[in-house]
Amino acid sequence: AQTVTQSQPEMSVQEAETVTLSCTYDTSESNYYLFWYKQPPSRQMILVIRQEAYKQQNATENRFSVNFQKAAKSFSLKISDSQLGDTAMYFCAFGNTGNQFYFGTGTSLTVIP
Amino acid sequence: EPEVTQTPSHQVTQMGQEVILRCVPISNHLYFYWYRQILGQKVEFLVSFYNNEISEKSEIFDDQFSVERPDGSNFTLKIRSTKLEDSAMYFCASRGASGREEQYFGPGTRLTVT
Incomplete structure (x- = not known):
């Protein structure tokens, strides 16, 4: 079974600064996709960025950019020039060519003015 | 830009009652999903639906749950006899034909069981 781990329940960053959210996953599959979704207070899940595992280049x-380390099964999200509107819950998700997505427990990001 | 829509945005029901949550996926999508998010917890997969049948379901999706695509546009989740622990945000999602595409989520329906 696939598992997705987000080890940072909460993070904060000053406006205009850079922050990195971490995510690790476990899978035996070779063909898969990774996503970061943002969930603002409105609770709508919004896709932030995606990465295909077969691509070496970081999306x-x-x-928003990712640092995808396939061998380490790590998929971190970097947010540059943080804005107040970036305040949200961020979920890392794993998707294969099957049917379901596996989500991490989320990181609550607060951008401080 | 096309989007997934869900109705109602908030549903309050009494324990033991039946509820139907409605979703309109993106029109040319072929895969449909329901997820649940209990307040403060992660998003959990319930069921996926393709070609008019369930393709995968989780342990959460027991006999109290059912899904249906009654026409060409709607995708519904029915809970036959709601329990207090069914209180959660329910998200519908859809995906296109390619297995490589991301899922697009609706805004969710907040279900409160009293």
């Missing part, structure tokens, strides 16, 4: 989306 980036504007201020």
Whole structure:
């Protein structure tokens, strides 16, 4: 079975600074996908970024980037130039070509003005 | 941009009552999902649905739960006899034809069982 671990229940960062959220996972599969979802107070789950395991290049989306270490099964999210609107719960998720996603327990990020 | 919608946004029901949560997935998507999130906890998979049948379900998805796609647009989750512990946020999600695509989530339905 797949497991996803987020070891930081809460984090905070000053506005305009950079923060890194960590995620590790365990799987025996070779073909899979990793995602970071953001859940603001509105509770809607919003996709932040995705990474295909077969790609060596780390995904980036504007201020968001990942550090994907396949051998270490690590998938961290870096948020640069943090903004107040980044305050949210962040979930790391693992998806394979099967049907379900496996979510971590989440990291609550607070951006401090 | 197409999005997944869910109704109602908040449902309050008494223990033992039946509830139906409704979802309209993105129109050209083929895979549909229900997830549950108890307050303060992680998102948990309930069930996936493809080609008009359940393709996978978790231990949470017992006989009290059922899903249906009654027409070409709606995807419903029914809880036959609600329990207090069913109180949670329920998210619907959908995915396109490729197995490589992310799931798109709806805004959720907050179910409160009293």
